[in-house]
Amino acid sequence: MLEQLKDLHAQALEELSKVDNPQELEAWRIRYLGKKSSLIRILRSVGSLPLDERQSIGAKANEVKRALESSLEEKGRSLQEALLTSHRESQRLDVTLPGRPLPIGRLHPTTQTLNEICDVFKNMGFQVIEGPDVEWDYYNFEALNIPQHHPARDMFATLWIDAGMGGKARLLRTHTSPMQIRLMEKERPPIRAIVPGRVYRYEATDATHESMFYQVEGLAVDKNITMADLKGTLFEFCRCIFGEDRKVRFRCDYFPFVEPGVEVAIECSACAGAGCRLCGYSGWIEILGAGMVHPDVLARVDIDPRIYSGFAFGMGVERIPMLRYGIDDIRLFYSNDLRFLRQF
Numbered sequence: 001m002l003e004q005l006k007d008l009h010a011q012a013l014e015e016l017s018k019v020d021n022p023q024e025l026e027a028w029r030i031r032y033l034g035k036k037s038s039l040i041r042i043l044r045s046v047g048s049l050p051l052d053e054r055q056s057i058g059a060k061a062n063e064v065k066r067a068l069e070s071s072l073e074e075k076g077r078s079l080q081e082a083l084l085t086s087h088r089e090s091q092r093l094d095v096t097l098p099g100r101p102l103p104i105g106r107l108h109p110t111t112q113t114l115n116e117i118c119d120v121f122k123n124m125g126f127q128v129i130e131g132p133d134v135e136w137d138y139y140n141f142e143a144l145n146i147p148q149h150h151p152a153r154d155m156f157a158t159l160w161i162d163a164g165m166g167g168k169a170r171l172l173r174t175h176t177s178p179m180q181i182r183l184m185e186k187e188r189p190p191i192r193a194i195v196p197g198r199v200y201r202y203e204a205t206d207a208t209h210e211s212m213f214y215q216v217e218g219l220a221v222d223k224n225i226t227m228a229d230l231k232g233t234l235f236e237f238c239r240c241i242f243g244e245d246r247k248v249r250f251r252c253d254y255f256p257f258v259e260p261g262v263e264v265a266i267e268c269s270a271c272a273g274a275g276c277r278l279c280g281y282s283g284w285i286e287i288l289g290a291g292m293v294h295p296d297v298l299a300r301v302d303i304d305p306r307i308y309s310g311f312a313f314g315m316g317v318e319r320i321p322m323l324r325y326g327i328d329d330i331r332l333f334y335s336n337d338l339r340f341l342r343q344f
């Protein structure tokens with residue numbers, strides 16, 4: 001029986017060495033130390049053995065039981081540790097991995113251009129102000145020398161909110177010029193301001209027409225302001241935006257709220273003045289309208305035109321990046337196609 005116990009011990013230890021998870025360990029415990037295991041059965045039968053064998057067998061069986069119990073405990077600990085280590089390994093942060101790049105937003109090409117235009121005029125001492133998109137007929141037309149039934153109203157395809165109410169009718173502003181009036185009603189000269197903002201037209205859209213686009217309006221009113229100030233300011237603007245060497249042309253034009261009115265054009269960049277499809281074979285590209293503020297407009301806001309004079313200008317904003325990057329369709333700006341917008 002002593003031999004049997006020794007074999008049992010050796011066999012148990014050998015099997016234990018192959019155990020590598022808690023479930024197998026529990027099965028091993030039941031097999032060798034459970035109530036129905038051969039070791040426990042031997043221990044129970046010790047009492048019925050002859051006296052001389054009882055002591056030696058009993059001692060040996062107890063010794064094997066204690067040895068197996070301590071091996072079990074040790075194995076349990078080492079399994080636990082292995083489990084923890086592998087868990088730690090799998091959860092470990094590798095701080096040397098490069099980070100995941102976050103998508104970065106960018107400014108819309110129109111916003112970039114607006115910022116650029118505003119910077120140029122801020123450097124010349126103009127303040128930047130904004131006005132309402134929903135405007136009264138009075139500010140959009142009447143106060144700018146465009147009374148009811150004036151043919152110049154045909155220049156603007158207007159989106160009306162309520163029509164047929166004279167100066168009290170509301171509309172979506174067709175240009176940023178109404179802010180000239182609002183500004184002069186509130187402030188006395190000297191005034192130097194630009195007004196960036198959205199304007200609206202009731203028009204079918206195509207490559208060169210959008211129902212909403214951006215304008216920047218400019219206004220300067222003071223004593224002794226002349227056409228030379230207008231030319232100097234706009235020349236400087238064209239040089240800053242289109243480059244030092246670009247030729248700039250002033251020609252007569254008509255807008256009801258200025259007298260005289262001018263149209264400013266720059267030399268076509270595509271053909272350097274030779275004439276091409278982009279410039280309509282003229283060699284020049286119109287970029288803004290301007291003029292000296294009409295005396296009637298000044299008088300309407302109680303600024304005496306015998307003492308004060310001023311100049312005003314207005315330009316389309318999208319036209320600048322269109323010329324600069326060769327964009328041939330204005331609708332691309334507001335169709336929210338990221339493939340287009342990401343290029344700027």
Ligand SMILES: [Zn+2]
Pocket residue numbers: 268269270271272273274275276277278279280281283284
């Ligand atoms: Zn050209």
